[in-house]
Amino acid sequence: MIEIGQIIAVISWLFLITLFHLSLYPWIKEFLPRVAVPVSWTSGMILTALSTWYAVFCGLPPVFGLLPMVLAFICTVVFHKNGYYRDIPSEWRYYLLFLFVFFTMLIVRAYNPDINGAEKFMDHAFLASILRVPMVPPLDPWFAGGFLTMYYYFGHWMIATPAMMAGIPSNILFNLALPTIAALSAVNLYGTGHLVLKNGRLLPVLAFFMVNPYFIYLALTGTQSFTLLWDSSRVITNTINEYPLFSFLFGDVHAHVLGILAQSFLILMVTVAITCLGNGRKTHVLIILLTALGLSVTPVVNSWDVLIWAPMILATGIFLMLSECPVASIVKDLKALLHKIHNRIKNREEAWTLSPHAGAIYIFLVPVISILLVSPLLFGMHTQGIAGIGFVHTPTDIVEFIMVHGWFLAAFAFSFRKNLGRFPWILVAIIPFFFAGYLSAALAALFLVLAIQRRKGPADLLAAGGLAILLFCELFYLADNMGEIYYRMNTVFKLYIGAWMLCGTAAALMAGDELDAFITRYQGLKVRIIQCTFILLLSLCLIVPPVAVSTMHGPHTPTLDGMAWLMNSHKEDAEAIAFLRTLPGEHVIVEAAGDDYQYTSRVSSFTGIPTIVGWQFHEYMWRGNTPEGWYGVRGNDIRTIYENPDLTIPLMEQYKADLLYVGPEERLRYNISIPTRNLRELYKNRDVIIYQHDFSLDLPISGNAVTR
Template sequence: MSRKSTVAGIAMILMVLATIPLLGSDNVPFLKWWIMILIIGIGFYPVTASLFAAYTDRGWLFSKVFGVAVSGFLVFALTVCKVTQFVSLTCIGVTVVCFLVCWIYGFKKVKVEMPDVDLIFQEEALFLLFFLLWTYLAGFHPEAHGTEKFMDYGFMKAMMRSTELPAKDIWYGTEGINYYYGGQYYAVFLTKLSFTDVKQTYNLMRTLVAAFAFVLPFSVCYQMLCARILQRRKKKKLSPVIGGLLSGAAVSLAGNMHYVVYGCIGKWLGWESAADYWFPDSTRYIGYNPVVENDRTIHEFPSYSFVLGDLHAHVVNVMFVLFVIGGVYAYVRRVQEEKAGEGKWDVKTILLQPHLILLAFFIGIFHWTNYWDFVIYFVVVCCGALYGALYRYRCRAKQVVSTVLAQAVEVFAIGTMIALPFTISFDTMVSGVALAQRHSMLYQLAILWGLPVCLVLLFLAAVFLTWKRIEAPAGAEADHSEKRREDAFSREMTERAADDAKQKALAEERKALKFRDFWARAPLSDIFAGILGVCAIGLVVIPEIVYVRDIYEEYYARSNTMFKLTYQAFILFGIVMGYILVRFLTWKKEHIIKAFGAVGLVCLLWTCGYFGTAVYSWFGNVLDPSEYRGLDATAYLENVFPEDASAIRWLDETVEGQPVVLEANGDSYSDYERVSAMTGLPTVLGWYVHEWLWRGDTLDLNTRSADVEQIYTSSDPDLVEELLQKYQVSYIFVGSKEREKYTALNEAVLQQVGEIVYQDEQTGTYILQIVREDG
């Protein structure tokens, strides 16, 4: 073992020991999860190594995400198809079988060079560091309460209770979940795989994703800069590490320039609009400051999500979209390393690209984890396929077009098939696409996106203006035949200069040759950075042109579209900025480019101050370990719902399966539905606007709401029994919210139709069980 590996190993041992004073008893589930993810990474490493052969670590960090995605999906598909049940034994069995298949394949088929072991140890230490950091922070504000947390935690609890998928919708008790629940599913899959408790793993999942959100961008940028250095025939320097750290920070820790302008400069200058800056302000700027009543928008980013603690669809999917980005880069590296003759056009070669098949698999699971990412990364994959075709076929139009079309159809078809276990029972929530009637103010777009957009545009200009002077790279990235062909054209043009018509034709052909020469000789890492940057710019521009219609049309028409598109733009920009800044700062001769790099670096590091501000605002004094409260997401119950807490815990611990528990329904983002959310037990009707979005049937929602009120307030026992039978209610919860909402609560009738099985004498909260003759 080398010195570097030894140092990284000692660092990991020290971090493991540090979990005892930092996490207390929570160190047990934390270490279970770290070891589980480590084993999954080892189990799937042979296949990952063959696909990420161009990476010096052979895709070590990506093997973890790959293993979680594949084994989790197989369990999901088998459960949906009723081949097996969603239990711990199934999760373990499927994962072990996957390990065996991967290692058998590795011994028989995989032939790759040894990975950089030092880098693997260092990356694992970096992963453990950020997993521990975020887990420690989560323990200062662990409660699954506020924003979307009731929904996220409730979905997890519902799937923990259920052996079938989809589980019952906690807020629409007689039906299954009709939402993109893949993210919460993967959290539950890992929970069942590790024999841990949702109370802790709700927070462990979000801290795991946050750790991946640093190390995966680090890996991609590191590999891009390493390839660039090797292409210039130089030894590795510190620049790949610096670039990787910048990319990791830009994706997972940084805010946007709104924090710099309003949270820092505006406060220093005494601006009234910046006086009360709070960290969520950077995600609610367009439409809020100044107020535009009919154009409220959202532009969140990962560090805000990780601090806030939501485990929503777009958050969990961060680790999967980062895998896709890394996979696209691995694919285009593979194309550049093809041997002579591999560029021949044939259907078998085009459609049996293992990288694209794997990327299509991930595109498919995006149907189920976060559908917006299906559309976004389908385009990103197609852009990678386009570059691969341009390079492989030297820009010959017929081969390029046919290849890209065939591969796009293949990716879409495979993705659609992978999604079938989910889509077969899912009713779409999309109501069409419309032209944007309102647009963002230019200065607001400049504040939010000016830094990354300027860096990308400056980088593209610098690359296009200087590519001719780039020394032809050695090995896979060189194509000396293109240079010889260009010289031949020069001689031929000189010999035939007298013929004007032919001279014009030759000039046009020379232009085409230069275009082909650019794609053949320009550094791959530069081109890939350009692809990601252009895609990110497109994601920022699209909400200014069109938006996807939903129920929030009147005041928040563009809100969800801007939210989901720019969230991914932020991730793409983050990866690219680390690479661009290092390229600028190490640029030869052009001092103005280095100056741009220095300014950009200062701005990026300044935006990272958002992390510290947000942590202090949300978690408090994290430098004092004595204020650590633990990872239990339900520990807040006794403080927030003192009248109901013991009854909620009784239900959670006593009742098995998913029988329907009636509780008062209420508005979205309110404290109503605390019973269903904390237990995973379905109720007749939950958060109204959420179910309106998921179901689109307000008539049925209103009927359910009226029926719930009738059950709690009616003086007719027969009617109450009829409604209880209609919704298959097994328990009735009578607590603080029920008494608050139904002032005409008829407890005599309720106790007539049900038997009290739990009662808190001090608070008056009780639970009725409905006993039917049919059992």
């Protein structure tokens, strides 16, 4: 059951993220009144997380990360005595949408709360590590002595930030994360619709939460409900084709899902740039700063996303420049901008003024500011990266392609129908792909050329970005260590959510534009009926698929405790882990090493206490062979610790391990032989004993722990 402590955690969580939002709301309301709620909500979340990271980076407690928010409130009182908070009741649609999506997804999580399966152990381990010992960089819970610099961890840090302030435990936080990402992203996309459309402002949100056509096909052909979700994300052969609703229902608090928030925010900010950039110099500066804030976190939340958004920001700047002036004057304008900067720095004679062309400033400053904002974090990361780029030799079957992207392709076909009739020569662009057998690439290329040719507004820019990703994935792949059969799996997997969001938002804006024109022609049309229809469709998207797949993890008593399942299936481990979660300070624990995606490394995963090695292949993907020769050695050392009492203590000291866990998994895998000297029983229940090495400090004993 959902206990009172869980309800308090939800209330505390909502209070804090709303506090982050309200601290920036008056300042953004002054310059971007139509989208002040979504912009301030997401930027407040990101800014607070960055402030907390920098506070810990400087050796301060995480709570110091609240200082920018506190200062913003103080400045609001001083400079905005009347404030803009009086306008909040008129923004009720944003808040209602947020609460509807948040609590709908929270109910989904309450009935599927288990931190079990897929990569949930890993995701929770990161959150638990950050909350247990907030430090920069965080400790790697699966590699004693290592840090999370080899993985883009900032999304987990961002989600952990409110939990640090409110004292929300990681097992509850895990099930608050995705409802929050979904709700804030929905608000961002509603803001995008609010800027562009008159009547169909919910359409971008609807596109965001739709299932793909293959889900519908499977449902209509009698596929069992518990396989609907999984099968709908494995459409294109030997790849993964996740879409946002799949990710939220599946429940992994993974980097590519956490990155959805920044991506939705950047979609909003690109739309803001195109529609609001001419509203004055202060508005121009604010848009640049906020866009840079969103762009800055993309490589540190999910590095794959920067491959989408760095080019998108460049394309937005070019779009703005082409909208303002002929191509011939762009180079001249950039030279003038650089000349002004040079004079300002060297002679301090010329006051800073904006270039006549806002796009030139935008394209120059957004990347620079974004790098400056996260440079210590960005340059402190040591991820594996990619091994190269290759050419796709197994193009996507056109039917599979349509089964993934069919909704958006249909909207593009309808929107571009007149342009294709007016410029049939555009069909020439697809001839090379057609004859080479790359039919899916041909379809993506056709709509891409049409979007670039029309260049009408934010919808065409977003469509061009999404279609460019799809075309790239049809022609190229980024090489990794996934083998020959799954050679393009990660490329498609990591880039397709961004493509879905860009194409989905673009298709929704195009459909909304057609709807606005239709309503204008037929004045008697009941707009309220249409708006209610969109609300109904959105409700169906958020209710029917979750109900259809509700059996995939089995029946549950509703709870937000992601570790509650342990008490039923691994009770002794659950009790021992609960004890370990109360231990203060830094520790290293020895536990059984095993295969990835199995019930191994469960102690480090659920406590955040680092172990010698966790899921070994995951660690190999992240850090390669650094430090040299670790792969295999660490697993063998764990076996030696359990089976050779003469080497138990020396090896524990080598890894600075002060805790030794002996439970059912360890007895199953090893012939346990523990030395009696230099170890004491810290905790004991029916099937678990936790030993402590004497070189560590004495710890408070609680429950049924065994003293000397």
